[in-house]
Amino acid sequence: MSQTITPANVLNGAKSPSPAIAPADFSLAEFVQETLALTRRLFIQLQRRPSTLIAGIIQPVMWLLLFGALFQNMPRGLFGTSQNYGQFLAAGVIVFTAFSGALNAGLPVMFDREFGFLNRLLVAPLASRFSIVLASAIFIATLSLVQTSVIIAMSAFLGAGLPNVLSLGLVAAIVLVLVLGVTALSLGLAFALPGHIELIAVIFVSSLPLLFASTALAPLTFMPNWLKIIASLNPLSYAIEPIRYIYTHEHWVLSNVVMESPFGSVTLGLSLLILTGFSAIALLSIRPLLRRSFA
């Protein structure tokens, strides 16, 4: 114990050149560093508190088992080209599970705000506050892919069949694009709403209507006209229909029609484009919230 450490040598030893006059330009290396560290924090939390992931896997499995069983005895052919309701439902459960996971992404950020932890990040010289968004998106996307894998495996077990590798890649891409957009919206809400009670209320009232007013549980052809219009405006439909299409069609191209909306036929390509547009708008729309007061 001969070594004593005083603040003097902590502060003056190895002091890097003062950035006093240097311009504060955006640095990609800094952005990567902070994003990785913030992502790591979320994964450490998950590792030590895995209950959300476990619940997030049990829930879609219950959807498939129980909700799928409700309509098991429906006449064949009622659900378009799907072999059975289980196959029809798989696409809906994949998308809805990813969607609700992403919708909850704002909650940890809201708690960070309420506990003051976010201030720790905001007083730090972050290269960009988008690292907070990106870290959440990486985290939620990883969880969603794990959930998606389980749902696909479970669906295959229940007789929905297994898409080929290329199709699985497309499913993953669709899930990622959707998750990015919805995560951005949820974080936007977490920055805009006054507290977690309000955020939970918004999540609560928005998730089920968005589920029912989409093609997750029943095809457009089942719906009255007014609901068809709403479901055709719902971004979830544009994630569900392409996945459902590639579940039933081993060979697909972007010009295949996946949905007959009241506004016209929607091709696979258009569907992906609309989904990407939705996510891009969501990401852009939260910029002012991140910049609020001091950027």
Place this chain on the structure above:
Amino acid sequence: MLRRLKKAIMAPAVSIENLQKRFGSVEAVKDVSLQIEPGEIFGLLGPNGAGKTTTLRCLCTLAMPDSGTIEISGVSVLAHPKLARQKLGYVAQEVALDKVLTGRELLQLQAAIYHLPRGSVKAQIEQAIALLGLQEWADQKTGSYSGGLKKRLDLAAGLLHKPDVLVLDEPTVGLDIESRLIVWNFLRQLRDGGTTILVTSHYLEEVDALADRVAIIDRGVVIASGTPSELKDRVGGDRVTLRIREFTPLEEADRAKAMLQMMPFVQDVIINAAQGNSLNLVIAAQSDNALTTIQQTLKAAGLPTFGISQSRPSLDDVYLAATGQTLMDAEMAASSQRDLKAERKQNMR
């Protein structure tokens, strides 16, 4: 370029000019100007709700001032917030740790968001842990920490990137005496190492003992500033506390008061009912034999002396002279008027 460099060297560590910030109808900061020199501990003293925290939040880029300028070593915080954030370390009043992370993991996160070079991070974290005596707890989750440990970890995080200016909001509130002394010593050491420290407090003794210079802030305005002894000298006079008996009957206290007021060096006498009718006197500074004279006068009138003491004015007297009320009274008045819910909202970002 050279002029900017010169300006940066000559400039005070922190310069706040005519800062103003309101939240809705509440004018949290009306007019605050502070000049803090490099390498000093600067104490910002005032009752709760005086505008201390809001001033710090504006300095640390957490709140946008309505008007006024803030510079750190000559660099405008408003124009170059990122540069300011690099130079600042901020330790908030409420310790906000992630209870699932260990102390070391929190410091690793802190190092990354300040972009410390990966090569030296490990050694720097070890130093910070050693500096605040956290070796034993560094690998435990912060959720298991006591209040004092949490504060020490928060301090370690605040200084990890070697800020030029360390800003601490009420660093010792709610700490036990031992942790408080650790924090005090630590701040003095840091100051001796060249760091500028801005610390708020509503504990008078703390600021008196710790700060090289002090500003007293009340209702959003700086009402006095200087070194603690300058401020006390400015108030003038010495303070004498006199107890005739342990619990003096009011009639005796009144008699003594009448006599004491006649004495040439006595400037003011009040009877303090809260302390068993003791007598609080303001007397001319450095009056020779004042205590003896007082005792002899009382004895001649048949009154005993249970206790008598003389002291220089305290910062509380400075506050009293400037505002007409003691800090404790101001505290009570302020706490009854505070809207805690609204304040929590202001602090949320």
